[in-house]
Amino acid sequence: MTKVSSQHLPTFTDTESFRAFRTTPAQWLPIALDIARGHGLDTSSPHVFSAGTNLVVGLGEKLILKIFPPLLRAQFVSERGSLMQLAGHLNLPIPEIVAEGMRCGWPYLIITRLAGTLGSGVWPSLPEAQKERLLRQIGETIAAVQRAPLGALEAIEPRWDDFMRKQMQGCHSRHQRLGLAPKFLAGLDDLLRDAAKLIPMDAAPVILIGEYIPENFLLACDNGQWSLAGLFDFGDVLTGWRDYDLLGPSAFMAAGRPGRVRNLLEGFGYAKLDFALKRRLMALMLLHRASDLNAHICIEGWQEQADDLVELQELIWSG
Structure with missing residues (x-):
């Protein structure tokens, strides 16, 4: 996995504290954009997705960055494993993994953004x-x-x-x-x-x-x-x-x-x-x-x- 440093994500011991953090993008969006820049991606037009469980930001029209807190690591394992396992097995498009990494113990995926x-x-x-x-x-x-x-x-x-x-x-x-x-x-x-x-x-x-x-x-x-x-x-x-x-x-x-x-x-x-x-x-x-x-x-x-x-x-x- 690629490791990207310089800015830090906090540690949470319960989901309620994490939800409060997630619903305040000003606290984490700069870190997400720093991760994206570390992979050489364009961060000029980010879009924060307010729904969902994890930290999710669209990077232009083509990519999405999903960041998973350590207490929800099982969701990262599920998402990553499913996208890898189902690739090539469906007629219906699913996201493709472009990059992955870790920031302060928080795993993340950069995946393709589907049209529709x-x-x-x-x-x-x-x-x-x-x-x-x-x-x-x-x-x-x-x-x-x-x-x-x-x-x-x-x-x-x-x-x-x-x-x-x-x-x-x-x-x-x-x-x-x-x-x-x-x-x-x-x-x-x-x-x-x-x-x-x-x-x-x-x-x-x-x-x-x-x-x-x-x-x-x-x-x-x-x-x-x-x-x-x-x-x-x-x-x-x-x-x-x-x-x-x-x-x-x-x-x-x-x-x-x-x-x-x-x-x-x-x-x-x-x-x-x-x-x-x-x-x-x-x-x-x-x-x-x-x-x-x-x-x-x-x-x-x-x-x-x-x-x-x-x-x-x-x-x-x-x-």
């Missing part, structure tokens, strides 16, 4: 037919990522079985704390018992991005038709059972619409949507590391439309 329009800015206004089309493309993309060999990602932590067991142990208390309605909490223990049988713990693992959501992909329009144009943000990659990656688009995009659900699942490779698959997806949605049903299910009035978790799974994966 952020999905979250386009998705809400798309006609229904185009939403169905895009969800089929997302299903196909998930399947393509999962066909790629694991390579060095095979060693990424946590391991799937350990991750699932930990999520199961904390699932009830998590959703109680997040305010899930008692009528859904009442069926949670039964669902977790089913989950232990429905979710494979030792099947051959695949690459799991974890967040196929509009904020993490780019779109392009050709003659009025929008298509996937790029995928980015690989900081939370796991390896494990393939269905886990259906949860983001199911919660944030499919909205319980049968046509959307069908296109997502068919693009992924599932021709049949039966009770067992719905039950497994419901369990995985509750076990997802970012799970918060009240915040994430995009079906208006879903709390009133379902009386228990079985009715809820039928509502989310209708059709």
Whole structure:
């Protein structure tokens, strides 16, 4: 790795302190630009990305610098390993690593900047037919990522079985704390018992991005038709059972619409949507590391439309 010196990044022991630092670019942008100059890059038109977890700055139209605090080093390992492993395995563009290095124990990546329009800015206004089309493309993309060999990602932590067991142990208390309605909490223990049988713990693992959501992909329009144009943000990659990656688009995009659900699942490779698959997806949605049903299910009035978790799974994966 290239080492660049002269300006220093502080040490943080908790994420809240780091977030406060990140949201004040004046504290770190000069250091980011110093890193970029150390690699001979143009710093005349930087653009700070306010969203996201790490320090991210665009360097003109072609490059992006991502700096990871030491307490989030696992995200650097995930991002770097995923970009290296998926290179050449997808038809969809992903960033390429141009340079990498370390500043004061903070690892960083300089990657190519993808062309396209952020999905979250386009998705809400798309006609229904185009939403169905895009969800089929997302299903196909998930399947393509999962066909790629694991390579060095095979060693990424946590391991799937350990991750699932930990999520199961904390699932009830998590959703109680997040305010899930008692009528859904009442069926949670039964669902977790089913989950232990429905979710494979030792099947051959695949690459799991974890967040196929509009904020993490780019779109392009050709003659009025929008298509996937790029995928980015690989900081939370796991390896494990393939269905886990259906949860983001199911919660944030499919909205319980049968046509959307069908296109997502068919693009992924599932021709049949039966009770067992719905039950497994419901369990995985509750076990997802970012799970918060009240915040994430995009079906208006879903709390009133379902009386228990079985009715809820039928509502989310209708059709």
